[in-house]
Amino acid sequence: MRFSEEFAAALYQVLKDDLPKEEIQQLIEKPKHAEHGDLAFPCFSLAKIQRMAPQSIAEQLSRAVQSPLFEKVEAAGGYVNAFLDKKYVTKLVLEEVMAKKEQYGTLHIGKGEVIAIDMSSPNIAKPFSMGHLRSTVIGQSLALLLAKGGYRPVKINHLGDWGTQFGKLIAAYKKWGDEQKVKEQPIKELLALYVKFHDEAERNPELEAQGRQWFKRLEDGDQEAVVLWEWFREESLKDFSRIYQLLNIEFDSYAGEAFYNDKMDRIVRRLEEKGLLTESEQAQVVLLAEEELPPCLIKKSDGATLYATRDLAAAFYRKETYHFAKSLYVVGGEQRLHFKQLTSVLRRMGESWADDLIHIPFGMMRKDGKKMSTRKGQVVLLEEVLQESIALAKKNIELKNPGLANKEEVARQVGVGAIVFNDLKNYRLNNIDFSLEDILRFEGETGPYVQYTHARACSILRKAGFHAEEKRTIVLSGEKEWEAVSLMMSFPEAIEKAINDFDPSRIAKHTIQLAQAFNKYYAEVKVLEEDEQQLSRLAFVSAVAQLLKEGLALLGIEAPDEM
RNA sequence: GCGCCUUUAGCUCAGCAGGAUAGAGCAGCAGCCUCCUAAGCUGCAGGUCAGAGGUUCAAAUCCUCUAAGGCGCGCCA
Numbered sequence: 001m002r003f004s005e006e007f008a009a010a011l012y013q014v015l016k017d018d019l020p021k022e023e024i025q026q027l028i029e030k031p032k033h034a035e036h037g038d039l040a041f042p043c044f045s046l047a048k049i050q051r052m053a054p055q056s057i058a059e060q061l062s063r064a065v066q067s068p069l070f071e072k073v074e075a076a077g078g079y080v081n082a083f084l085d086k087k088y089v090t091k092l093v094l095e096e097v098m099a100k101k102e103q104y105g106t107l108h109i110g111k112g113e114v115i116a117i118d119m120s121s122p123n124i125a126k127p128f129s130m131g132h133l134r135s136t137v138i139g140q141s142l143a144l145l146l147a148k149g150g151y152r153p154v155k156i157n158h159l160g161d162w163g164t165q166f167g168k169l170i171a172a173y174k175k176w177g178d179e180q181k182v183k184e185q186p187i188k189e190l191l192a193l194y195v196k197f198h199d200e201a202e203r204n205p206e207l208e209a210q211g212r213q214w215f216k217r218l219e220d221g222d223q224e225a226v227v228l229w230e231w232f233r234e235e236s237l238k239d240f241s242r243i244y245q246l247l248n249i250e251f252d253s254y255a256g257e258a259f260y261n262d263k264m265d266r267i268v269r270r271l272e273e274k275g276l277l278t279e280s281e282q283a284q285v286v287l288l289a290e291e292e293l294p295p296c297l298i299k300k301s302d303g304a305t306l307y308a309t310r311d312l313a314a315a316f317y318r319k320e321t322y323h324f325a326k327s328l329y330v331v332g333g334e335q336r337l338h339f340k341q342l343t344s345v346l347r348r349m350g351e352s353w354a355d356d357l358i359h360i361p362f363g364m365m366r367k368d369g370k371k372m373s374t375r376k377g378q379v380v381l382l383e384e385v386l387q388e389s390i391a392l393a394k395k396n397i398e399l400k401n402p403g404l405a406n407k408e409e410v411a412r413q414v415g416v417g418a419i420v421f422n423d424l425k426n427y428r429l430n431n432i433d434f435s436l437e438d439i440l441r442f443e444g445e446t447g448p449y450v451q452y453t454h455a456r457a458c459s460i461l462r463k464a465g466f467h468a469e470e471k472r473t474i475v476l477s478g479e480k481e482w483e484a485v486s487l488m489m490s491f492p493e494a495i496e497k498a499i500n501d502f503d504p505s506r507i508a509k510h511t512i513q514l515a516q517a518f519n520k521y522y523a524e525v526k527v528l529e530e531d532e533q534q535l536s537r538l539a540f541v542s543a544v545a546q547l548l549k550e551g552l553a554l555l556g557i558e559a560p561d562e563m
Numbered sequence: 564g565c566g567c568c569u570u571u572a573g574c575u576c577a578g579c580a581g582g583a584u585a586g587a588g589c590a591g592c593a594g595c596c597u598c599c600u601a602a603g604c605u606g607c608a609g610g611u612c613a614g615a616g617g618u619u620c621a622a623a624u625c626c627u628c629u630a631a632g633g634c635g636c637g638c639c640a
Binding site: 026027029031032033036040042044045047048054076077078079081121123160162163164165257280281282283285292293294295296297299300301302304306307310311332333334335336337338340361363364366369371393396399400401414425426427429430431432433435438441442443444445446448449451452453455456457459460463464505509512513516519520522523524526527528529541562563 | 566575577598602604639
C-alpha cells in the first residue's frame with residue numbers, strides 16, 4: 001500500500017542511521033483499533049538499538065514525521081500512530097478507483113507466466129458430489145486471481161475417466177444393467193450399479209476379479225468394453241457440463257486420465273534408462289528412501305500402470321505443451337504424500353522444474369463427521385444442492401422483490417453464489433462438515449449478503465441516474481466513508497496476498513468486510529439527500545459497488561444489479 | 564508405529580513472516596421500516612486462544628512436549 005510507503009519514507013528521514021527503509025516498512029502495521037489511527041510504527045526494536053525508552057522514541061518520531069497525507073501523528077504506548085487525512089485520502093482513493101475501473105487492483109506480478117491448474121477432476125460415471133465442489137471453486141477462483149495478477153492460467157479438468165472402477169462398472173452393467181434405464185437417468189443408474197457391485201462384492205469376492213478382468217479388456221482395446229466406456233463417458237460429460245454451466249465455469253482442457261494412456265511408456269522407459277526403477281514384490285517402483293518417503297509405485301505386478309505413472313506423464317505433457325512456470329494441483333489434502341512422491345521422482349529424473357509442481361491441498365467435505373463414500377452411496381449430489389439453493393433464492397425473490405424482471409437468472413446467480421461463497425470463505429485446509437442449513441443461509445457472512453449489498457448500491461445509483469463515466473471532484477469529509485475507503489485502499493494488497501498464499505478466502509473476507517462497512521454507512525447516511533455532496537457520495541457508492549462486484553467476480557460469483 | 568493437518572465464544576470460523584484492549588457470523592435476548600431493497604442496521608450477553616514448558620521488551624501467533632480429532636503410509640485414484 002503506497003500510504004504505508006509514504007509513512008516509511010517519512011520515518012526513514014529521521015531514522016536513517018538506525019534502520020534500513022525495508023525494515024521500517026516491515027515493521028509498520030495496521031492498528032486493530034480505530035483510535036490508534038490508520039498506520040502504526042512500533043518502537044520496541046528501536047528502543048534496543050538506541051537504548052532509550054520506546055515511549056520517548058515514539059514521542060520524538062511523532063513530532064518529526066510530517067506529510068500532507070497525515071492529519072495527525074501521535075505517540076501512544078511506544079507506537080507512532082499516523083492518522084491519514086480522511087478528506088484528502090478519500091478523494092485520492094475514490095478518484096483512483098473511478099479512473100481505473102475494472103483495472104483497479106490489477107497487478108503485474110505474473111509477468112505473463114503460464115500457470116497450469118489441475119482442478120475439478122470429477123470421476124466419470126459417478127455423480128458430481130459436494131466433494132468435487134471444493135476443487136472446482138478453489139481452482140476457478142485461483143485462475144481468476146492469477147489472471148488479475150498478470151499470470152496466464154490454464155485450467156485443466158483432469159477427468160477421472162480411467163481405472164479399475166470402469167472394469168467394475170462394466171461388469172456390473174453386464175450383470176444387472178438395463179440399457180433403457182441408463183439412457184433415461186445415466187448417472188443415477190450408473191451410480192446404483194456401482195453401489196450394487198460393491199454391495200455384492202462383499203459377499204462374493206469373485207466379482208472383484210471380474211471387474212479387474214473387464215478393465216484389462218478395456219485396456220487391451222476390447223470392442224465391447226470400449227463402446228461401453230465411451231458411452232458412460234459421454235453421458236457423464238453431459239451431466240457435468242450442466243453443472244459447469246450453472247457455476248459458469250469453463251476449462252481450457254478436458255484431458256483426463258485416459259488421455260495419457262499412450263504417453264506413459266515413454267516415461268517408464270526414461271525411468272528405466274536413468275536406472276531409477278527397482279523391482280519389488282513383482283512391481284516396478286522408484287525407491288525414495290533418501291527423501292524418507294515410501295516407494296513410488298510405477299507399475300503393478302501385472303504390468304499395469306498406476307495413478308503415479310499417469311500423473312508423471314501428465315506433468316511432462318503439461319510442461320511440454322504449456323511451458324508452465326508453475327503447475328498447480330487443486331487436490332484434497334489426503335493426497336499430500338502422492339504429490340511429494342511425484343515431485344521427488346521428477347527431481348530424481350533430473351527435471352529442473354520438479355519443484356514448480358505445487359499441490360494446493362484442501363480439507364475434506366464430510367457428512368455427519370464421516371468421509372463421503374461413493375462406493376457406499378453416501379454422497380450428496382451437487383446438482384441437487386444447487387437446485388435447492390436456487391429454488392430458495394427464487395422463493396426469497398417472490399417474497400421480497402416480486403416485481404423483479406429476470407427472476408430465474410437472478411435466482412440462479414444468488415443460489416449458486418451462496419454455495420460457492422460458503423465454500424470459499426473459509427481457509428482451504430479446514431474440513432467442512434456438510435450442512436444444508438449452513439449452505440442455504442442467505443444472511444450474515446454469505447454470498448447473498450454481499451450480492452444484496454451490491455444490489456442496494458446499484459439501486460441508489462439507478463435512482464440517481466448516476467454515470468460513472470463523468471469526471472467529478474470528490475468533496476467529502478470522509479468521516480462516514482472511512483471504513484469502506486480504507487478497505488478499498490487495501491484491495492490490491494488483498495489480491496496479492498490471495499495469490500501468494502493461493503487462498504481465495506482472503507478475497508472473500510475482504511469483500512465481506514467491505515459489504516459490512518457499506519451496510520453500516522447505508523443505515524446512517526442518506527445518499528440521495530439533495531445537497532452539494534450528493535455527487536461525491538454517489539461516486540463513493542459507485543466505487544463500493546464496483547469493488548463488491550469485482551471481489552465476487554474473483555471468487556467466480558456473479559453480482560446482479562437488482563435482486 | 565511413522566508422517567502430515569487441525570484445535571480460538573454454545574455452533575461455524577477470522578486473527579498467525581510476534582506487537583497495543585482476541586474479532587465476525589449464526590444461535591439467544593432487546594430494539595430499528597411514514598426514509599435510497601429489513602437477504603439490512605443498532606445494542607446486550609457470551610473467551611483459562613486444547614494443556615504444559617521454552618524463546619522474547621512483547622506469544623493466540625515462533626520452538627518443544629502432551630492430549631484430542633482428522634488424513635495418509637505398495638499394487639485404488
